[in-house]
Amino acid sequence: MTRDEARQAAQLAFAASNEEIGLGDASSLPLPLDQLLALDETHPDVVEAHTGGLTGFVYRLRTSHGDWNIKRARSSSLVQNPDGQTSFLNEVQRRCELEALGNDCPAGVVRTRYASFRKGLIVSPWIEGEIAKRWDERTLSSLFDLLVDLYLRGFFEWDVSPGNLVDDGTRLWMFDFGYMYRFDPRVDFNSNGLEALLFHPAERFETRNYFAVLLEQEKAQGQDAALKDFVLEKRIALSAYERLVSGLRAMNASSAVIDQFTAIIGRWTRALREDPAALYLAEGWRSHRLDLDDDLRGQTCTRRTLARTDWLLDAVDQHFDALRSLDAFFWHDVGQSREALLDQLAADRENAVRWQIVT
Ligand SMILES: Nc1ncnc2c1ncn2[C@@H]1O[C@H](COP(=O)(O)OP(=O)(O)O)[C@@H](O)[C@H]1O
Ligand SMILES: [Mg+2]
Known part of the structure; x- marks a missing residue:
């Protein structure tokens, strides 16, 4: 049984029991619990509603004590896999653990006023701001600080996608913990232990978020502009990872974990000095390939899936040898010929056309 399977089994068993998990006091809610x-x-004080989510409904409730985020679970998640089915429970669990950190809870993690798994309700302050989409020194530093703070406390966020990050003009905030899992940073690289070394905080941001931004940037301003943005992000990620490694050393983390991060740091440092374009190619391949895989598995493809596939096709077509010597290929792509990869991607593209969803 993998780590993921063990967690899923425990969460499904918990959901099937009558046990409750939650926090907070119903007497300190912005409205009576039953309301x-x-x-x-339709409530007159609901000023904003996000009801398109797959696991819940989010309402912005305005009161004389400020604005609140009221998150209500759907009676059953629309995501047809165990992680999706348990994401509301997962979020309540993470919020309880994050609140339990008290003053050690990282800046940028939203506070929770009340949460109840059985009632399907989470109440938080509303964060005044916007979905983070301007990536500059401030926003990137803020995000990486937050990801590293969480990592060092044993929280690994898988879904660093745009809809899960709000920028209040000073810092970035996280408020959706449906796919945040626990791990022990002293011995695990991520919440899969040491099984899946491809995944780490910077990779999650690049795959879920930043390489889509860079893809747009390539189209709008050209390769050089995109490369410049990439270098900025890597420079900030690099200093965040140096702090991460100091933190891991201070907690006596195992060499298996520390060596993995020092290898990443070494690779980024060399690339920034010698050949940032090669690193762009390798990281872009990884992120676009992972994201394409996700979209195909979920049969949830969009125009962006097609754009990513075209990027990948172009990369194999133009830079196959470079990708191979950068060791960029992973999983079933390892050892494939240029022609086999082009064929595979062409088939993937046909599926991506077939599985377009309306967004
Ligand atoms: N505390 C909050 N402050 C500001 N905006 C929020 C907050 N919580 C949620 N939102 C907004 O609601 C949207 C959906 O919330 P989220 O918790 O990500 O739910 P879902 O499970 O649907 O992804 C977010 O993309 C964001 O725009
Ligand atoms: Mg979300």
Whole structure:
């Protein structure tokens, strides 16, 4: 049984039991509990509703004590896999653990006023701001600080996608913990232990978020502009990872974990000095390939899936030898010929066309 399977089994067993998990006091809610449990966009004080989510509904409730985020679970998640089915429970678990950190809870993690798994309700302050989309020194540093703070406390966030990051103008905030899992940073590289070394905080941001931004940037401003943005991000990620390694050393983490990060740091440092374009190619391959895989597996493809596939096709076509010597290929792509990869990607592209969803 993998780590993931063990966690899923424990969460499904918990959900099937009568046990409750939650935090907070119903007497300190912005509205009486029964009203919050019935809240929807018809309520006069609901000023914003996000009801397109797969696991829940999010309402922005305005009161004389400020704005609140009221998150209500769907009666059953629309995501047809164990992680999706348990994401609300997962979020309540993470919020309880994050609140339990007290003053040690990282800046940029939203506070939780109330949470109840059985009632399907989470209440937090609303963060005044916007979905983070301007990536500069401030926003990138803020994000990496947050990801590293969480990592060192044993929280690994898998879904660093745009809809899960709000920028209040000073710092970035995280408020969706549906796919944040626990691990022990002293011995594990991520919440899969040491099984899946491809995945780490910077990779999650690049795959879920930043390489889509860079893809747009390639189209709008050209390769050089995209490369410049990439170098900025890598420079900031690099100093965040140096702090990460100091933190791991201070907690006596195993060499298996520390060596992995020092190898990443070494690779980035050399590339920034000698050949940032090669690193762009390798990291871009990894991120676009992973994201394409995700979209195909979920049969949830969009125009962006096609754009990513075209990027990958172009990369194999133009830079196959470079990709191979950069050791960029992984999983079933390892050892494939240029022609086999082009064929595979062409087939993937046909599926991506077939599985377009309306967004
Ligand atoms: N505390 C908050 N402050 C500001 N905006 C929020 C907050 N919580 C959620 N949102 C907004 O609601 C959207 C959906 O919330 P999220 O918790 O990510 O739910 P979902 O499970 O649907 O992904 C976010 O993309 C964001 O725009
Ligand atoms: Mg979300």
